Amino acid sequence: MSVPAIAWKKHGWASAAGEDVPTRDIIGVAYNTGRDGLLKRLDPDKFLNRGTGPTKTKYAEGLLDVSGTILRPDKKISMQLHAKPMKDHWQCFVPLGKEKDQELLLLIKDKLTQLQIVLGTTHSGFNQIRAQYKQICARVTRLKLAFETDLALGFVAIPDLGGGTAKYKYLPKTAPKYSMNNQTPGLANTTPTFNAELQALLRNNVSRYKSVVGIAIKNEVRISIRNHENPTWPMFVKWTGTNREDVAGRWEVNTYNQNAWSASGLHIRNLLG
Numbered sequence: 001m002s003v004p005a006i007a008w009k010k011h012g013w014a015s016a017a018g019e020d021v022p023t024r025d026i027i028g029v030a031y032n033t034g035r036d037g038l039l040k041r042l043d044p045d046k047f048l049n050r051g052t053g054p055t056k057t058k059y060a061e062g063l064l065d066v067s068g069t070i071l072r073p074d075k076k077i078s079m080q081l082h083a084k085p086m087k088d089h090w091q092c093f094v095p096l097g098k099e100k101d102q103e104l105l106l107l108i109k110d111k112l113t114q115l116q117i118v119l120g121t122t123h124s125g126f127n128q129i130r131a132q133y134k135q136i137c138a139r140v141t142r143l144k145l146a147f148e149t150d151l152a153l154g155f156v157a158i159p160d161l162g163g164g165t166a167k168y169k170y171l172p173k174t175a176p177k178y179s180m181n182n183q184t185p186g187l188a189n190t191t192p193t194f195n196a197e198l199q200a201l202l203r204n205n206v207s208r209y210k211s212v213v214g215i216a217i218k219n220e221v222r223i224s225i226r227n228h229e230n231p232t233w234p235m236f237v238k239w240t241g242t243n244r245e246d247v248a249g250r251w252e253v254n255t256y257n258q259n260a261w262s263a264s265g266l267h268i269r270n271l272l273g
Contacts, residue, residue, distance in 0.1 A: 030062030035236055037063065038092050039256065042227040042234070044138035065144055065170045067153050068223040070096070070213045073272040077251065078244040080218055082150065085239040091251070093235040093268070094141050094225060096209065102143050103207030108133055137224070141234075144222040145172070146205035148212050151220040170222050172202070236261075237268060 032040065040046060046057050058064070069080055071093075078085050085091070096102070112130055119126040145151060151172050205212045213219055225234060236256070241249020251268040254261050 030060065031064060032062035033066065035090060035092075035256075035261065038066075038225055038234065038236075041225045044135075044227060047138040047226075048134060065222050065224050067151070067170070068221050070146065070209055070219055070221055071272060072213045072217070075217055076244075076270045077268075077272065078239065078241065078246075078249060078270055081244075082218060082220065084244050085241070085249075086244075087239065087242050089239040091237050091239070092225070093237060093251075094223075094228070094233055096143065097140070099207050099209060102209065105136070105140070105142055106203060106206060137226075139226055140224075141226045141228065142224050143206045143209060144170075144224060145202040146209050146212050146219070146221040147172075147202060148205075148216045148219050150218070151202075151222065153220065153222060172198075235268075238263075240267075241270075 040061060041063050046061065046063055049056050067082075069082065071077060071080055077091075081091070083089070112126075112133060115126050115129070121127070153170050153172060209221070228234065236254050237251035238254055239249055240252050243249075249270055251270065253264045253266040253268065255264050
């Protein structure tokens with residue numbers, strides 16, 4: 001039994017690697033990938049600080065953005081992925097919101113940055129708007145950067161301007177990367193200096209992501225995976241073929257219940273269109 005493809009004109013599909021990889025320590029920060037790591041990203045509380053509730057664990061658990069691919073409906077899924085799928089290769093499929101929705105979230109973020117400069121972080125109005133924005137971001141899967149080919153993403157240390165702990169972001173290699181040594185995060189020479197033209201292009205691609213996928217067979221995006229109102233998503237699938245060219249290969253849909261993964265009996269065709 002196959003899951004019918006969602007109409008491409010209505011929604012886009014994105015895929016993120018779902019290999020069962022344990023939490024890794026990269027340049028001093030945890031990076032949690034794989035099926036279990038992506039499952040953790042579905043809990044909004046891990047991305048929110050509440051006055052009387054739990055403190056967000058995004059950085060402690062390594063629940064950072066991941067690399068993904070925007071899938072084209074006219075090409076085989078297995079041929080679009082950067083990692084060549086072999087038998088039992090895992091992927092995570094998610095639907096993407098409309099292009100205008102993606103653009104709106106980026107616009108709100110930009111406006112908040114401007115308001116913070118004007119009003120400061122102690123302004124009640126600013127904090128109220130920022131809290132509402134963070135509530136949305138903790139619950140919405142969204143694109144951060146998009147490119148028609150390989151973005152060559154890597155971790156970059158971002159100094160905290162308020163004198164706190166430095167953060168890490170998944171950015172293209174065009175930004176100076178934080179080297180794999182014992183340097184202290186937040187040094188001036190680790191600050192990313194995006195080329196303004198490139199940054200504008202990558203951001204603009206988010207609001208027209210359906211156009212981006214038509215340029216090359218493989219693309220790379222930076223994506224935040226969160227929970228979805230429809231419990232079908234994210235969809236964790238496993239490749240049944242022996243290699244990426246296997247014409248008999250399909251994507252076996254798996255579910256997670258009682259701390260164990262099991263096949264659902266559903267499959268996704270390797271060609272969406």
